[in-house]
Amino acid sequence: MRALIQRVKEAKVIVDDVITGEIRQGLLVFLGLGRDDQLENGKKLIDKILKYRVFDDENGKMGWNLSQAQGGLLLVSQFTLMAQTQKGLRPDFGPAMPPQQAKVLYDQLVEYAQSQFDHVETGIFAADMQVHLINDGPVTFQLEIL
Known part of the structure; x- marks a missing residue:
């Protein structure tokens, strides 16, 4: 399981010209799920x-978390984060969890996430999403749980 987190001044997801999730200051999180990932x-x-x-x-130091910064959380599913890219010129999505299971x-x-934090917004799983953001910093991290 991988998460690409970006500190943003604002972010939103649009599907079919409709905003499905929107935050001001906070974290935009692209979440990739692997074949063997579990809820825990x-x-x-x-x-x-x-x-x-x-x-x-x-x-002025990175000392506050999302709650302390009074930010929002925008979660967006992104299976492409799980791609193997070491060989060849085409990504291999074999490590990604199958769509129904994911x-x-x-x-x-x-x-x-909604049970742990008040302001959680999302995209739509497997939709063709347009993600708009203003990256703050830029500050971007990849987190991984094995």
């Missing part, structure tokens, strides 16, 4: 994201 590992990743200190505190796990992780 996903909960650990969500917990880490929510506690990860990437926002400037009163001293949707169930993604929905469970969204539900868990």
Whole structure:
């Protein structure tokens, strides 16, 4: 399971000209699910994201987490994060979880995130999404739970 997290000034997801999720300051999280990923590992990743200190505190250091920064969380499923890219010129998506199974796990992780944090927005699983963001920094990290 991989998460690409970006600190943003604002972000939104649009599907078929409709905004499906939108935040102001916060974290945009692209979430990739692998074949063997489980709910318990996903909960650990969500917990880490929510506690990860990437926002400037009163001293200008990355000392505040999402809650302390009073930000929002925008979760977007992205199976391409699981691609193997070491060989050749075409990504291999074999390590990604099959779509039907991934949707169930993604929905469970969204539900868990919503139970742990007040302001959670999402894209639409497997939809053709346009993601708009203003990256703050830029500050981008890849988190992985094995």
